[in-house]
Amino acid sequence: MMTALTAPSRLVHAFVPRKRRGAELFLLVLALAIGVGAYALVGLGRDSTIPTDILEYGGGLVVLAVVCHVVVRIVAPYADPVILPAVVALNGLGLAMIRRLDLASNTSFARQQLVWGALSIAVFVATLLVVRDHRRLQAYTYTMGFVGVVLLMLPLVPGLGVNINGARIWIRLGGLSFQPGEVAKLCLAIFFAGYLVLKRDALALAGRRFLGIDLPRGRDLGPILAMWLVSLGVLVFQRDLGSSLLFFGLFVVLLYVATERPSWLVVGGALFAGGAYLGYLAFSHVQTRVDGWLHPFDNVDSYGQIIQGQYSLAFGGILGRGLGEGNPYLTPFAYSDFIGTSLGEELGLTGLMAIVVVYGIIVERGLRTALVCRDAFGKLLAVGLSVAFALQVFVVLGGVTKLIPLTGLTTPFLSYGGSSLIANWIMVALLLRVSDHARRPPPDLTPTAADDETAVVKMR
Amino acid sequence: MNKPIRTLAVGCFALFAMLLINLNYVQVLRAGDLNDDSANKRVRDAECSRERGAILVGGDPVARSVPSNDNLKFVRKFTKPELYAPVTGYFSCIYGTSGIESSENAVLSGSDERLFVNRVIDMVGNKQPKGGSVLLTIDPRAQQAALDGLNRLPGDTRGAVVALDPTKGAILAMVSKPTYDPNFIATHDTSVAEANWKRLTTDDPMKKMTNRASQEIYPPGSTFKLVVAAAALSNGYSPDSTVKGGTTLDLPQSSATLTNEGGSDCGGSEITLTQALAVSCNVSFGDLGLKLGAQTLQDQAEKFGFNEDYFDQLSSAESRFPTEMDEPSTALSSIGQFDVAASPLQMAMVTAGIANGGAVMRPYVVQEVRSPGLDVLDEADPEVLHQAISGSVADELTQMMVEVVETGTADEVKMPGISVAGKTGTANSSEEKSPYAWMVSFAPADDPQVAVAVFIEQTDVPRPDISGGGLAGPIAKGVMQAVIGR
Numbered sequence: 001m002m003t004a005l006t007a008p009s010r011l012v013h014a015f016v017p018r019k020r021r022g023a024e025l026f027l028l029v030l031a032l033a034i035g036v037g038a039y040a041l042v043g044l045g046r047d048s049t050i051p052t053d054i055l056e057y058g059g060g061l062v063v064l065a066v067v068c069h070v071v072v073r074i075v076a077p078y079a080d081p082v083i084l085p086a087v088v089a090l091n092g093l094g095l096a097m098i099r100r101l102d103l104a105s106n107t108s109f110a111r112q113q114l115v116w117g118a119l120s121i122a123v124f125v126a127t128l129l130v131v132r133d134h135r136r137l138q139a140y141t142y143t144m145g146f147v148g149v150v151l152l153m154l155p156l157v158p159g160l161g162v163n164i165n166g167a168r169i170w171i172r173l174g175g176l177s178f179q180p181g182e183v184a185k186l187c188l189a190i191f192f193a194g195y196l197v198l199k200r201d202a203l204a205l206a207g208r209r210f211l212g213i214d215l216p217r218g219r220d221l222g223p224i225l226a227m228w229l230v231s232l233g234v235l236v237f238q239r240d241l242g243s244s245l246l247f248f249g250l251f252v253v254l255l256y257v258a259t260e261r262p263s264w265l266v267v268g269g270a271l272f273a274g275g276a277y278l279g280y281l282a283f284s285h286v287q288t289r290v291d292g293w294l295h296p297f298d299n300v301d302s303y304g305q306i307i308q309g310q311y312s313l314a315f316g317g318i319l320g321r322g323l324g325e326g327n328p329y330l331t332p333f334a335y336s337d338f339i340g341t342s343l344g345e346e347l348g349l350t351g352l353m354a355i356v357v358v359y360g361i362i363v364e365r366g367l368r369t370a371l372v373c374r375d376a377f378g379k380l381l382a383v384g385l386s387v388a389f390a391l392q393v394f395v396v397l398g399g400v401t402k403l404i405p406l407t408g409l410t411t412p413f414l415s416y417g418g419s420s421l422i423a424n425w426i427m428v429a430l431l432l433r434v435s436d437h438a439r440r441p442p443p444d445l446t447p448t449a450a451d452d453e454t455a456v457v458k459m460r
Numbered sequence: 461m462n463k464p465i466r467t468l469a470v471g472c473f474a475l476f477a478m479l480l481i482n483l484n485y486v487q488v489l490r491a492g493d494l495n496d497d498s499a500n501k502r503v504r505d506a507e508c509s510r511e512r513g514a515i516l517v518g519g520d521p522v523a524r525s526v527p528s529n530d531n532l533k534f535v536r537k538f539t540k541p542e543l544y545a546p547v548t549g550y551f552s553c554i555y556g557t558s559g560i561e562s563s564e565n566a567v568l569s570g571s572d573e574r575l576f577v578n579r580v581i582d583m584v585g586n587k588q589p590k591g592g593s594v595l596l597t598i599d600p601r602a603q604q605a606a607l608d609g610l611n612r613l614p615g616d617t618r619g620a621v622v623a624l625d626p627t628k629g630a631i632l633a634m635v636s637k638p639t640y641d642p643n644f645i646a647t648h649d650t651s652v653a654e655a656n657w658k659r660l661t662t663d664d665p666m667k668k669m670t671n672r673a674s675q676e677i678y679p680p681g682s683t684f685k686l687v688v689a690a691a692a693l694s695n696g697y698s699p700d701s702t703v704k705g706g707t708t709l710d711l712p713q714s715s716a717t718l719t720n721e722g723g724s725d726c727g728g729s730e731i732t733l734t735q736a737l738a739v740s741c742n743v744s745f746g747d748l749g750l751k752l753g754a755q756t757l758q759d760q761a762e763k764f765g766f767n768e769d770y771f772d773q774l775s776s777a778e779s780r781f782p783t784e785m786d787e788p789s790t791a792l793s794s795i796g797q798f799d800v801a802a803s804p805l806q807m808a809m810v811t812a813g814i815a816n817g818g819a820v821m822r823p824y825v826v827q828e829v830r831s832p833g834l835d836v837l838d839e840a841d842p843e844v845l846h847q848a849i850s851g852s853v854a855d856e857l858t859q860m861m862v863e864v865v866e867t868g869t870a871d872e873v874k875m876p877g878i879s880v881a882g883k884t885g886t887a888n889s890s891e892e893k894s895p896y897a898w899m900v901s902f903a904p905a906d907d908p909q910v911a912v913a914v915f916i917e918q919t920d921v922p923r924p925d926i927s928g929g930g931l932a933g934p935i936a937k938g939v940m941q942a943v944i945g946r
Contacts, residue, residue: 257464300499307499313486314494315502327502345502349487353480360476367469371462379461387468394475403482 017441020081021073027085028065035061035092038323042100045324045346060114061092064121071125075132076436080369083435086362087413087428091117091421093355094414096323097335097342104329109416116418120425127429134433138377141194148187149230151180156237167408168238181243182410182423185250185388186430192251193380196258199223200376204259227251228271232279239285242395242407248272250388257383258376293405305332309341309400313352320348337408339415340400355414356397363390366431373438382434385427496565498556508553508648509533513568513591513832515548515560517598523548523561525591528648536561536646542639543607546620546671547598547631547774547825550642554653559671560594560825563773567592567829567837574829574837590832597630597827597840599623602910605942606635609935615920619932620672620804623912623939626812626902628842629821632910633939634774634805636672674776677801678915681887682740682928683898684796686810689737689745689860691752691760693853697733699860704747705731711746711788718746718791721886734860738868740884742795749794754785757793761800763848764810764820770845771805773825779806796887808913809845811900814857815881815908818849862905870901872933875941879905882936884928894923899932903940910943912936 036058043051051057065088072079095117099110131137137144155161155168162170162177169181196203203223231248234240252268279286288302296303296310308331315326328334328342335342344352366386373379392409399406410420486494495503509532514521522544528535536551538544549559557565566572570579570591582589606621613619616638623633644656660669670676693699705726709718719742720726726741736744749757761781762768769778782789782799792798802810805823813820822845829838849857861881864870870882882901902911914932921931 253468257461257468260461260464262464262467297497310486310490310494311497311500311502313483314491315500315506317487317491327505330501344483344487349483352483352487356476356479356483360473363472363476364469367465367472370465376461379465383465383468387472390472390475394479397479398482401479401482401486403478 017078017439019077021069021077024072024081024084025069027082028069028088031085031089031092032058032062032065034089035096038093038096039099041323042096042103043324045322046100046103047324057114060118061095064118068121068124071128072432075128076432078439079432079436080365080439082365083362083428083431086358086365087425090355090358090413093343094339094411094416097328097339097346097414098416100324100346101329101335101342103324107335109335112418113416113421116421119418120421123422124425124429127426128433131430131433134378134381134430134437135375137190137381138194138197141191141198144187145191145195148184148191151184151187152230152234154180167240169240169243169408176418179410179417179419181238181240182419183426185243185246185392186385186423186426188247189250189254189384189388190381192254193377193384195223196254196380197376200258203255203264204261223255225271228275232275236279236283239283240408241279241286241289241405242392242399242409245272245395245407246388246391246409248275249391250384253387254380254384258380289405289407293402296402305338306400306402306406308332309338310402312338312341312345313401316345316348316352318349320344320346320351322346336410336415336417337396338400339411340397343414344401356393359390359393359397359412363387363393365435369431369435369438373434374442375437378434378437382431382438385431389424389427495571498562501554504553504556505532507565507569510569511590512536512551513570513593513830515544515564515568516593516595517544517603518600520600521593522596523551523642530648532648535648536642538642538646541641541643543603543635544598545639545642545669546636546673547596547634548642549774550645550669552645552653552657553648554650555645555657558669559774560596564594564826564829567594570832572829575831578831578833592832592837593830593834594826595828595830597625597632597825598634599632599943601942601945602633602939603635605938606633606914606935607637607639609914609938610635610637610916612934613916613919613921613931616666617919618666618672618917619919620676620915620917621912621935621939622673622804622808623910623943624808624812624821624823626815626908626911627821628840629809629812629823629845630827630840630842631805631823631825632943633912634671634673634825636670638666638668640668671774672804672915672917674771674774674803674805677777677779677803677806678896678917679800679887680796680802680807681885681896681898682742682796683807683810683883683885683900683913684800684802685737685740685745685794685885686814686857686861686883686900687761687764688749688752688757688794689733690764690814690849690853690857691756692733692748693856694760694849695752695756697748699732699734699856701733702730703733703736703744705729705736705741706743709743709746709791711791712750713786714788716788718742718795734863737860737883738864740864740869745794746791749790750787754790754793757781757790758783760848763846764813765806765845766802771823776805777803779803796885804913804915807898807900807915808911810848811883811902811913812908812911813846813848814854814861815902815905815911816854817851818847818854820845820848858905861901865901869927870899870929870933872929873899873901873903873937873940875903875937875944878903878944880937880940881905882933884933886926886928894918894921895926897926897928897931899928899936901936901940903944910940912939914939 040050102110160171162172164170231244234244255264292303296306323346326345328345331338363386370379370382396409398404412424512525514524523538525534526537549561551561568591570589579589621635706729707725766779766781779802789798793800865880865882869884873882880903885898887896897916899914902908914935916931
């Protein structure tokens with residue numbers, strides 16, 4: 001306590017690097033128990049028997065988790081021990097719920113999702129193996145920016161992009177649908193981090209002071225305005241409110257972190273509010289979303305999904321109906337967009353709150369990684385990934401629970417969908433990579449005796 | 461860069477806190493309302509597969525849950541469905557509930573908080589929760605007499621009957637015709653239920669599922685003269701006061717005139733108020749209404765329950781007395797025309813109010829709410845809605861209504877040895893439609909046990925033969941006899 005008071009800066013140095021892989025393994029066992037247990041409960045709840053394929057399914061899940069753990073142990077030994085188990089628990093719960101909905105409506109999404117999960121983990125491993133040092137990514141700053149923008153625009157290419165449920169955010173290649181925006185999110189996070197590391201000093205220059213806040217210089221507003229226009233473009237051409245908010249929010253937050261100037265939040269917030277209001281005035285699909293948020297019960301035909309989501313949550317109540325014992329399948333897209341309310345119905349307020357807290361833990365572990373990270377790029381990258389993740393969770397769960405207008409984003413790790421799963425596992429790989437670097441013991445910089453003997457110039 | 465990161469961590473915490481708070485709001489605070497929403501199929505399916513409590517009339521269930529052979533476990537069975545449908549309403553796994561099935565849903569389904577202890581016991585014992593039962597105030601014989609009466613009229617009759625216990629406000633009979641069989645939509649066979657639903661809603665010009673006794677309002681015609689007479693007696697008139705008679709009344713501010721039924725002169729150019737009511741003299745009451753003024757009439761009508769929603773146990777329409785009228789409209793309103801419209805329940809309440817010394821009781825149809833173990837959880841508590849007129853005015857008006865039966869237009873409700881008070885009415889809705897026939901009455905006049913309103917919207921009788929006494933009178937008499945004779 002005394003040391004903390006006298007020398008607060010010592011706190012950071014007092015951080016003792018520990019690998020904590022054993023803790024990760026223990027948490028992984030808990031996470032697997034949740035995932036496999038949920039799968040067994042689905043069978044018990046619906047048919048009063050444990051599903052016959054529990055061994056194959058559970059075995060598959062265990063193998064995937066063990067692969068992740070072993071790879072992390074080898075190539076990122078100092079990585080954060082909480083993130084991976086949290087993600088595995090969410091993924092397992094999502095699979096169990098998708099399986100439960102499959103049984104109700106004779107679909108086979110869970111099988112596909114398991115394949116996507118295996119693929120995602122392969123990509124996760126590949127990312128950890130290829131990106132041995134996250135600072136290498138800084139060299140690809142503009143490449144990533146370019147790739148991100150191209151990916152964002154892919155769905156607008158005629159013949160490639162397809163309109164699904166009113167939003168043009170999908171591409172279809174040889175029978176496979178993919179949401180390139182999910183990967184674009186990662187590319188843009190890398191791009192923003194790299195770009196802002198370079199420009200932070202220029203952007204941090206204060207302009208005029210107005211109402212107690214330092215407003216930036218006019219010419220420094222360029223990048224934020226450009227990003228604002230890109231976000232509006234996403235909103236206008238792809239009709240995707242959620243991604244629009246996500247990209248813009250990500251950029252503004254990183255700008256704030258890089259420059260340490262809260263004024264960017266004010267400017268960004270004002271631009272967002274203005275853009276959202278203009279969008280509301282100009283586009284009927286935005287009005288529909290807002291109307292469905294404020295008065296869903298006035299138009300049962302149009303807003304049936306939101307209404308069903310609300311019924312679903314209410315039906316779940318505090319303790320939930322139990323896995324396999326509710327009617328989540330009455331909600332359209334209960335396995336993807338509305339998996340949040342499906343879980344709320346069967347696991348209740350208790351279960352859904354636990355899930356939200358697990359998301360919160362992932363975000364706060366990511367931000368903690370940013371705090372202890374020693375290089376600016378790593379800090380910005382970890383903040384970007386964590387905040388984008390937090391925004392996405394907030395926008396989609398807030399949307400399905402009628403806290404904010406509903407937008408079409410996927411629920412990370414829970415909802416059905418390959419592109420989202422792959423992108424989010426890459427995100428986890430990058431976070432683990434940054435955290436491995438951040439939590440590693442600092443390199444020993446004391447010169448060795450051997451240097452003294454071969455030194456050309458005598459230093460001491 | 462660590463300070464902004466710490467700020468962001470707090471910001472993210474705030475986002476997640478909002479999610480958590482909202483979840484508590486939806487899943488706990490709003491859950492009750494959302495679960496009670498009649499469009500909520502989840503709750504309906506769950507309730508479909510639950511043993512729902514019975515709706516009882518007398519000692520017998522008119523709606524109960526019986527085991528079904530499908531995954532919903534129980535199906536709702538209505539006995540004497542067409543007789544009781546206007547009161548019980550329907551219970552469907554697809555289309556929700558109406559009537560008592562809807563308003564007493566919490567008790568019937570077992571989710572009512574008064575059944576909390578039962579639910580906990582069921583939960584601990586791992587048993588399916590059972591619903592409580594609801595005993596209605598309906599008198600089965602009066603109910604049967606009412607429907608029999610309507611059925612005796614020729615052709616496709618449309619009409620309604622309401623009988624009240626004047627001293628309590630308990631509904632003794634509530635019948636609407638045409639009626640329907642709620643079993644047709646209670647069935648778990650979805651395609652059958654859908655076809656029947658379509659037949660009863662979009663494809664049904666007769667509106668079989670509408671409870672004409674409380675859900676619809678119609679011009680009350682001459683039965684409304686009771687309200688005008690009540691206003692007159694409360695404002696200085698006596699039964700023997702002379703009022704204007706004759707064949708016509710010139711309406712002020714217009715060239716139109718008001719005439720009597722059949723062009724009669726009501727027995728002179730100056731007649732008593734008693735005489736005017738006995739022969740249902742339009743000229744007298746039009747003139748009386750003009751003299752009393754629109755505001756006085758409105759005040760009196762509202763004391764009887766017009767322009768007010770006083771009944772929430774079944775869906776009901778507010779009866780209407782127009783506000784801010786010119787003089788010709790006031791004269792027309794005084795004979796129950798123009799924009800005046802009342803449900804049969806409302807006219808039964810006017811009659812019951814006069815019978816009950818001027819105190820209009822709030823109507824109710826639920827006598828008792830019982831737990832699955834048959835403990836009485838709640839009992840009806842009669843309450844006065846309004847004191848519409850003083851006791852002495854009520855006595856005078858009763859005497860005038862007895863005169864209507866003895867010497868006037870309501871000859872058909874006379875009963876041997878029992879003095880009956882009544883008033884007939886016919887009302888024109890439009891030129892093409894045949895006039896509505898009304899009869900309101902109560903008996904015995906000196907110790908009222910039942911007040912009844914009979915309304916005939918349409919029946920297969922030639923236009924000149926339509927009269928309140930002739931069509932509706934025998935039905936009212938049958939219902940009164942069923943109650944008094946018990």
